[in-house]
Amino acid sequence: MIDVHTVAAAFSPAECSAIVALCRDHAPKDARLVGQARDHNLRRADLVWLDEVAGADWVMDRIIDVVRRANRDVFGFELTEFAESPQVARYGAEREGHFDWHADIGDAALARKRKLTFVAQLSDPESYDGGLLELRPSAQVISAPRAQGAATLFPSYLLHRVTPVTRGARQSLTIWAHGPVFR
Ligand SMILES: O=C(O)CCC(=O)C(=O)O
Numbered sequence: 001m002i003d004v005h006t007v008a009a010a011f012s013p014a015e016c017s018a019i020v021a022l023c024r025d026h027a028p029k030d031a032r033l034v035g036q037a038r039d040h041n042l043r044r045a046d047l048v049w050l051d052e053v054a055g056a057d058w059v060m061d062r063i064i065d066v067v068r069r070a071n072r073d074v075f076g077f078e079l080t081e082f083a084e085s086p087q088v089a090r091y092g093a094e095r096e097g098h099f100d101w102h103a104d105i106g107d108a109a110l111a112r113k114r115k116l117t118f119v120a121q122l123s124d125p126e127s128y129d130g131g132l133l134e135l136r137p138s139a140q141v142i143s144a145p146r147a148q149g150a151a152t153l154f155p156s157y158l159l160h161r162v163t164p165v166t167r168g169a170r171q172s173l174t175i176w177a178h179g180p181v182f183r
């Protein structure tokens with residue numbers, strides 16, 4: 001089974017910049033984790049929920065398109081909805097933004113139903129150091145491509161992390177597709 005799938009140009013660089021610009025005027029919220037606890041050792045990032053941003057409907061349209069195609073061609077999961085807003089995260093070097101090893105499926109009502117995770121790289125890879133999205137589908141750790149606009153999709157039970165950003169800032173767009181629990 002293919003566990004990790006990357007769509008090379010889910011967004012163009014110009015579209016990535018447009019998404020970042022849309023979020024710029026929104027007061028970022030401190031990132032919460034699955035289950036709403038806050039632990040800055042586990043995750044340090046600023047979050048904007050795209051549902052709250054005017055003019056971002058086209059982003060959701062694109063996500064639906066990319067997820068539908070990837071699920072049809074690669075995963076074949078039973079997906080029924082996007083029950084949570086897409087989130088734009090910013091991991092800045094000023095506080096070594098990062099997200100430690102975790103899986104996205106949790107105990108909370110919505111987190112239980114997460115099945116497929118979608119993460120798009122919104123930043124120019126030349127503009128930051130660190131901030132690697134790493135995944136552990138097996139004993140081997142693999143890195144998601146850093147190209148701006150690339151989207152990496154994986155089952156939400158897979159362990160993954162974002163390594164600390166040491167220069168500049170990395171922004172990403174994350175959303176989960178939900179459905180009946182795995183069985
Ligand atoms: O920003 C990323 O690359 C990953 C975000 C993530 O793992 C999450 O929000 O659960």
Ligand SMILES: [Fe+2]
Pocket residue numbers: 102103104117160
């Ligand atoms: Fe995650």
